[in-house]
Amino acid sequence: MSPPAYSRVLLKLSGEALMGDQGYGVDPAVVTRIADEVAEIRDIGVQVAIVIGGGNIFRGMAGSARGMDRATADYMGMLATVMNGLALQDGLEHHGVPTRVLTAIEMRSVAEPFIRRRAIRHLEKGRVVVFAAGTGNPYFTTDTAAALRAMEVKADVILKATKVDGIYTADPKQDPSATRYDRITYLQVLEQGLKVMDATAISLCMDNKMPIVVLDLNERGNMRRAIMGEHVGSLVTV
Numbered sequence: 001m002s003p004p005a006y007s008r009v010l011l012k013l014s015g016e017a018l019m020g021d022q023g024y025g026v027d028p029a030v031v032t033r034i035a036d037e038v039a040e041i042r043d044i045g046v047q048v049a050i051v052i053g054g055g056n057i058f059r060g061m062a063g064s065a066r067g068m069d070r071a072t073a074d075y076m077g078m079l080a081t082v083m084n085g086l087a088l089q090d091g092l093e094h095h096g097v098p099t100r101v102l103t104a105i106e107m108r109s110v111a112e113p114f115i116r117r118r119a120i121r122h123l124e125k126g127r128v129v130v131f132a133a134g135t136g137n138p139y140f141t142t143d144t145a146a147a148l149r150a151m152e153v154k155a156d157v158i159l160k161a162t163k164v165d166g167i168y169t170a171d172p173k174q175d176p177s178a179t180r181y182d183r184i185t186y187l188q189v190l191e192q193g194l195k196v197m198d199a200t201a202i203s204l205c206m207d208n209k210m211p212i213v214v215l216d217l218n219e220r221g222n223m224r225r226a227i228m229g230e231h232v233g234s235l236v237t238v
C-alpha cells in the first residue's frame with residue numbers, strides 16, 4: 001500500500017452534518033460513523049486534528065437576525081461547538097481512539113484549554129485533537145478557526161468535510177444548474193464570491209499556501225481517499 005499523501009491533517013467537520021436527518025442536534029449514528037472513519041485514518045498513521053462547527057445547534061448570525069446582540073449570539077455558537085466536540089470525543093473513545101478536546105475559551109473542568117505546543121504534542125503521541133469553541137472570538141466562524149489551527153499545528157492540508165461534494169459555480173442548493181470545480185484557486189473563490197467557506201478563512205489559507213479539499217462528509221471513505229492522494233471533491237490551491 002502506498003503511503004498517505006498527508007501525514008497531519010486538519011479536518012473541518014460541519015456541525016450541520018452531525019444532525020443527520022434529525023433537523024437539530026447530534027445524531028449518535030452519524031457521530032459513530034464519523035468516529036469509525038477517523039479511527040481508520042489514524043490507524044494508517046495519519047495525525048488527525050479536528051475543528052468542529054456548531055450549525056446543528058446555534059449560529060450567531062441566526063441569533064442576531066432575531067434581535068440578539070451579535071457578540072453574545074456568537075459566544076452561544078462557540079459553546080455549541082464545545083457540545084459537538086464532546087459528542088465527537090465520546091464517539092471516538094468508544095472506538096478506542098484517545099482524544100483530547102481543546103477549547104479556545106477556557107472551561108477547565110470540561111476540557112483542556114488550547115495551548116498550541118500541547119496540541120502538537122498530543123498529535124505526535126497519536127491522539128486525535130478536537131479544537132472546540134472556534135477561535136474564541138465573536139464575528140468569526142469555525143472555517144476561520146480551521147484555517148488558523150491548521151497553520152498553528154503545521155497541518156499539511158485542510159479537509160473541509162461538509163454537506164456538499166465540492167465547490168460549485170454557485171450554491172448548488174440554490175442553483176441546480178451549478179457545476180462543480182475539480183480544482184480552483186483561492187483567488188477565484190474570493191473573486192467569484194463562492195460561499196462554501198468564508199472569505200477570512202480562504203484569505204488566511206491563501207496567504208499561507210494551505211491547500212483545502214472540500215468533500216462530502218456523508219459519503220463513506222471520502223476522507224480516507226483524499227488522504228491517500230485520490231482526487232475527491234474540489235481542491236483549492238494557488
Ligand SMILES: Nc1ncnc2c1ncn2[C@@H]1O[C@H](COP(=O)(O)OP(=O)(O)OP(=O)(O)O)[C@@H](O)[C@H]1O
Pocket residue numbers: 013014015016017052053054055056143161162163164166167168169170171172173194195196197
Ligand atoms: N459555490 C458553492 N459551492 C458549494 N457549496 C456552496 C457554495 N455556495 C454556498 N455553498 C453552501 O456552503 C455550505 C457549506 O457548508 P457550511 O459552511 O454551511 O457549513 P459548515 O461550515 O461546513 O458547518 P456548519 O454547519 O457547522 O456551519 C453548503 O450548505 C452549501 O450549500
Ligand SMILES: O=c1ccn([C@@H]2O[C@H](COP(=O)(O)O)[C@@H](O)[C@H]2O)c(=O)[nH]1
Pocket residue numbers: 015052053054055058059060061073074075076077078079080081133134135136137138139140141142143144145
Ligand atoms: O471563531 C468563532 C467560531 C464560531 N463562532 C460562532 O459559532 C457559530 C457556529 O460556528 P459555525 O462556523 O457556523 O459552524 C458561528 O455561527 C458563530 O456564531 C464564533 O463566533 N467565532
